[in-house]
Amino acid sequence: MPAMPTPPGRKPRKAAPSRRPLTQDGIVAAAVRVLDAEGLDGVTMRRVAQELDTGPASLYAHVSGKDELNELMLDRVAAEVRLPEPDPERWQEQVKEVAREVRRVWQAHADIARVSLAMVPTGANLLRIAEFQLAVMSAGGVPPAAAALAVDSLGMYVDAESVERAMYGTKLGEGASPEEQLHTFISGIRDYYKALPQDRFPHIVAMVDELTAGGGDERFEFGLDILVRGIASHARP
Amino acid sequence: MPAMPTPPGRKPRKAAPSRRPLTQDGIVAAAVRVLDAEGLDGVTMRRVAQELDTGPASLYAHVSGKDELNELMLDRVAAEVRLPEPDPERWQEQVKEVAREVRRVWQAHADIARVSLAMVPTGANLLRIAEFQLAVMSAGGVPPAAAALAVDSLGMYVDAESVERAMYGTKLGEGASPEEQLHTFISGIRDYYKALPQDRFPHIVAMVDELTAGGGDERFEFGLDILVRGIASHARP
DNA sequence: TCGTGATAACGAACGTTGTTCTAAGCTAGG
């Protein structure tokens, strides 16, 4: 198709290029909107681009790829985590408070914990949280080596628990309410465990109620309690 | 090319239909072979089918889809976990032994821990491990509710640690040895943390060595110690 | 005021992925 003059009376190409220019921040904000509405698997380059009325190729000028977009989303969401005023006297309770707060924020944004589990924290908002925990533990008498590894273990625990919890909502249909979903899922598991052969799995069958008990908060709280007790056993008095 | 009569003296279609029929077990075994050689992301329907000299569609007669194949792979691999003879006197040490053993097996099979993290255990070999841990903790005096939640927390910790560990190997190039990969990765993180602004992240910068210390085994052992100490604090004496 | 060059935007396309469709082949039962 050789060069052709544009037909008379035809606009240059597209009607209104009133498109405000793309920015990395705008892209990440759009991605988080999609995340909240459709889950992490719903955050595709195409879907984010669509949210911005453009094509997927346009995003690559501001973001190196999907991985970087994931990390930027996580760090943006991590900004919502509120940290208390450090109080060395209450360091154990404060460590728990921060863990609960991170879990709350992760669960407010669908699957995002999956991203946190699969990366080393480098963003400013994530490091801000780690810094707080290191500070409060150090002030509380936990030796540096123990505090460092404790931050790691705590983060892993919060992430893994949030991932499992989020899974219940996505594996089931999106129809019912979150509590309904959780209950349906748990009942299925309970029935399966109850039907197990008692001679091979006596404890599982006997403890089926304990294994499937707790709305999720109880379970989390218990694991948190275990971790903090273990950490405290390494602190000097 | 319309229907043509087969030339005389020619075998029906393919030279030797010595193709032994597909079985679920054979498919899972092939999938695990691919997993070990190329990682979890390398386990695609096409790749597994290729390993069996067939097409991807043929697998769906024996396996409902990718998710089920993942779970079957995990359970097959879980059969390699060896459990000690239960000894209530040493329950804390035995819980740790099993956790170490599971981690060893997970890490012997690339990314497989990712699957474990994303599902509720239902396979016979996975339940066998949970049954053992419940039994030994119960015999050791841990109350049922605590034991049930402890199994959950322990499993999550082992899975999450294995996933993180496996990630170091896959994010970097596949060229160097595992230790080399780990070292390269850790040094990158250390340099980044060292370059952080000291006024905003004083503890991170000060503890950079502790945060990046431990070949991985130390870190895991420490987290395990924390968890078991916490669990033990719930046991009756 | 007019080019002009760097950069952003984007339509189209490539190579993969999981999965389904549909037709052909094989095997067991009458």
Add this chain to the structure above:
DNA sequence: CCTAGCTTAGAACAACGTTCGTTATCACGA
């Protein structure tokens, strides 16, 4: 020996992340 039902498998579908090459835009020096 023939037919019913299951297995096999080639082809195709929709969706994914990413890249290519071209077009449009805008700040700035002549």
